[in-house]
Amino acid sequence: MIEYASQVAAADPVAQERQWVSRIRLGDEAALGCLVARHRNRLIRTATNLLRDRHEAEDVAQESFLKAFREIGKLRDDRAFSGYLYRICVRLCMDRLRLKRAELVEFDSAQPHQGGAVENKVMVEKLLAQLPAELRATLVLREMEQLSYEEVAEYMHVPIGTVRSRLHTARERFRKLWIDAVGER
Amino acid sequence: MIGEKACVKFDRLVHERSDRALSQKEELFINQHRAICTACAQEEELSFMAFDMLREAVLEADVDSGHFDLRVVRLAKVQQAKESVRYWSPALIGGAVACLAVFASLKLASFDGSVKKTHPPVGQARRVITSFPDLELPNVIHRNP
Numbered sequence: 100m101i102e103y104a105s106q107v108a109a110a111d112p113v114a115q116e117r118q119w120v121s122r123i124r125l126g127d128e129a130a131l132g133c134l135v136a137r138h139r140n141r142l143i144r145t146a147t148n149l150l151r152d153r154h155e156a157e158d159v160a161q162e163s164f165l166k167a168f169r170e171i172g173k174l175r176d177d178r179a180f181s182g183y184l185y186r187i188c189v190r191l192c193m194d195r196l197r198l199k200r201a202e203l204v205e206f207d208s209a210q211p212h213q214g215g216a217v218e219n220k221v222m223v224e225k226l227l228a229q230l231p232a233e234l235r236a237t238l239v240l241r242e243m244e245q246l247s248y249e250e251v252a253e254y255m256h257v258p259i260g261t262v263r264s265r266l267h268t269a270r271e272r273f274r275k276l277w278i279d280a281v282g283e284r
Numbered sequence: 285m286i287g288e289k290a291c292v293k294f295d296r297l298v299h300e301r302s303d304r305a306l307s308q309k310e311e312l313f314i315n316q317h318r319a320i321c322t323a324c325a326q327e328e329e330l331s332f333m334a335f336d337m338l339r340e341a342v343l344e345a346d347v348d349s350g351h352f353d354l355r356v357v358r359l360a361k362v363q364q365a366k367e368s369v370r371y372w373s374p375a376l377i378g379g380a381v382a383c384l385a386v387f388a389s390l391k392l393a394s395f396d397g398s399v400k401k402t403h404p405p406v407g408q409a410r411r412v413i414t415s416f417p418d419l420e421l422p423n424v425i426h427r428n429p
């Protein structure tokens with residue numbers, strides 16, 4: 100697997116990925132491993148920040164890879180693989196977020212907050228949990244994952260205008276929730 | 285440079301600043317408005333703190349990469365095998381049914397008929413229509429059991 104990766108390492112990443120995709124179609128297991136190794140960390144990181152749960156993120160990343168490999172034959176353009184993979188991942192995360200929102204955790208104002216890094220992460224988690232899945236995903240992809248508008252639009256499968264308006268609303272709501280929460284501290 | 289309209293414009297530009305470079309004129313407006321409107325300056329400060337905290341709350345992927353890769357590749361292989369079985373099984377079943385049908389028809393064709401051509405039945409089967417309904421066979425049997 101590693102040998103195979105080093106053989107084609109000299110090529111540019113896009114061409115390399117295209118080659119892997121076409122080899123997977125022919126049943127090449129090494130190419131499968133290369134593609135997983137390339138996208139694994141970023142995919143799990145994105146899912147982790149969307150779901151705020153590392154174990155669930157790993158499950159979603161695994162499910163995304165399997166779904167993408169299952170439908171690799173349907174891809175018209177081999178270069179489209181990574182976009183397709185991230186789109187599946189974001190969609191799966193949003194499905195889970197919608198389910199989670201139904202069992203929304205109340206913000207616990209009685210809990211002591213000292214403003215430490217862990218405290219802040221917990222607080223961000225609770226604030227994000229109060230946003231609808233679409234707004235939350237847009238905010239996380241843009242602010243935490245630092246994706247461009249075009250990438251957010253591609254991964255969420257919506258027009259750029261929708262990303263713009265969702266982001267505006269999400270920022271506004273997050274800011275208000277944050278001000279309320281800080282006021283309660 | 286102050287008033288509700290100016291505050292709305294300030295708010296909009298503060299939002300847009302994180303997505304695009306503002307023009308010199310827009311930057312100048314923001315600076316001037318901030319200097320004279322305490323409410324907007326405070327809002328901007330809070331926004332800055334809120335999004336700073338959001339960005340600081342980024343979680344990094346913490347995964348046993350070797351284990352993850354092996355698991356995904358293994359599951360993908362199992363999935364591929366299942367898919368190919370699912371893809372080929374209707375064709376295999378169809379082929380088996382066709383083979384059975386061909387075999388059965390060949391077997392039937394090789395059987396001799398119950399009436400051999402070399403041994404035709406003796407006598408003739410004949411039905412005679414008469415002008416006397418009483419003499420028609422069913423009626424005769426019915427009357428004389």
Ligand SMILES: [Zn+2]
Nearest residue numbers: 290291321324
């Ligand atoms: Zn103002």
